Amino acid sequence: MSLRVVVAAPVSEVDCARVRALEPRVDLVVDHALLPPMRWPADFGGDPSWRRTPEQQRAYEAAIDSADALYGIPDADPSALARAVRANPRLRWVHTMAAGGGAQVKAAGLTADELDRVAFTTSAGVHGGPLAEFAVFGVFAGAKDLPRLNRQQRAREWSGRWTMRQVSELTVLVLGLGGIGRVVAEKLHALGAKVIGTSRREVDVAGVAEVVHPDRLREVASLVDAVVATLPGTSATEHLLDSWFFAALRPGATVVNVGRGSVIDETALIDALGSGQVGFAALDVFETEPLPADSPLWTHENVLVSPHTAALSAAEERRIAELVAANATRLLDGVDLLNRVDTVEFY
Numbered sequence: 001m002s003l004r005v006v007v008a009a010p011v012s013e014v015d016c017a018r019v020r021a022l023e024p025r026v027d028l029v030v031d032h033a034l035l036p037p038m039r040w041p042a043d044f045g046g047d048p049s050w051r052r053t054p055e056q057q058r059a060y061e062a063a064i065d066s067a068d069a070l071y072g073i074p075d076a077d078p079s080a081l082a083r084a085v086r087a088n089p090r091l092r093w094v095h096t097m098a099a100g101g102g103a104q105v106k107a108a109g110l111t112a113d114e115l116d117r118v119a120f121t122t123s124a125g126v127h128g129g130p131l132a133e134f135a136v137f138g139v140f141a142g143a144k145d146l147p148r149l150n151r152q153q154r155a156r157e158w159s160g161r162w163t164m165r166q167v168s169e170l171t172v173l174v175l176g177l178g179g180i181g182r183v184v185a186e187k188l189h190a191l192g193a194k195v196i197g198t199s200r201r202e203v204d205v206a207g208v209a210e211v212v213h214p215d216r217l218r219e220v221a222s223l224v225d226a227v228v229a230t231l232p233g234t235s236a237t238e239h240l241l242d243s244w245f246f247a248a249l250r251p252g253a254t255v256v257n258v259g260r261g262s263v264i265d266e267t268a269l270i271d272a273l274g275s276g277q278v279g280f281a282a283l284d285v286f287e288t289e290p291l292p293a294d295s296p297l298w299t300h301e302n303v304l305v306s307p308h309t310a311a312l313s314a315a316e317e318r319r320i321a322e323l324v325a326a327n328a329t330r331l332l333d334g335v336d337l338l339n340r341v342d343t344v345e346f347y
């Protein structure tokens, strides 16, 4: 038995060869001339100014319509995904390159039957290492009051001595204990912080002193010095971190977001930064991306803005290729796929 996997997004020849070597039963079909050039590593959307000729577009869609499985959402475009699902009754599996690929599947507006016929998987977990480092960096920057150091240095001010907080003495709340949250918890625990994590399930996670249900967020907020959000953007997580939550935190708390911007009510966060209730925020994701030029977050002294880039690492494309190969093996062997999109909450 073989599985015809068509590459629908830019993937390097090295990674195509990697998938073929890891799972020789995969018939991997790729025509690099039909895919946009990447602007940076793991740029699976590719250069938006690049266009196919009508003839190339026909060839691209014909290949997609002959596939059992797609490596990437066609043109990272939900409407192209819907077209592919409807035009190709043999399609069984689509791997979305993003960890939060569920949102693109939701946007495709597929019917229940279509969602049943085609399995969707995401790259969740691939970004745990780099994002956990960014989270630790944010927690450190808050504890050591990086904004104050920057301000004093710019003013050439040799101030009196003042105490910095020790990460080893902090209690940190990690929201979400999935692929990212688990690594965040492990690293913060290794630094001596007390980690409280959230999950809707009964889980036991290395480095987490206590797992609480997200319903208890406000209750635990009063115990924490820093929060790291690693949650997906779904209707259930939208504005989970609101003015009530920020008001309940220990004064001067640090907020880090490496999940999705919609999880934080940015207006409430800006108010909490203004009052000093939140002392520092390190944000890789925002409610609107790119962050609008008039957002007060750009110029806020106590905010570190990262343009959704903290997850990117040289290993990302390789790790996604390994995941695709592992799931191809599972599909061929009739084993449940890793990282299936939850087609109720779409993450």
Ligand SMILES: NC(=O)c1ccc[n+]([C@@H]2O[C@H](COP(=O)([O-])OP(=O)(O)OC[C@H]3O[C@@H](n4cnc5c(N)ncnc54)[C@H](OP(=O)(O)O)[C@@H]3O)[C@@H](O)[C@H]2O)c1
Binding pocket: 099, 100, 101, 123, 124, 125, 126, 127, 131, 176, 177, 178, 179, 180, 181, 198, 199, 200, 201, 214, 230, 231, 232, 233, 234, 236, 237, 258, 259, 260, 284, 285, 308, 309, 310, 311, 312, 345, 347
């Ligand atoms: N900054 C970036 O560039 C970047 C890169 C990769 C990923 N992300 C974002 O980060 C998200 C998480 O990535 P991951 O790899 O850690 O995914 P994951 O392994 O699927 O973990 C997601 C976690 O979120 C929790 N969760 C989901 N819905 C929830 C809800 N309604 N309330 C409370 N908790 C909820 C789940 O917890 P339980 O099921 O245990 O309750 C799960 O452990 C992705 O969906 C993506 O949006 C951002």
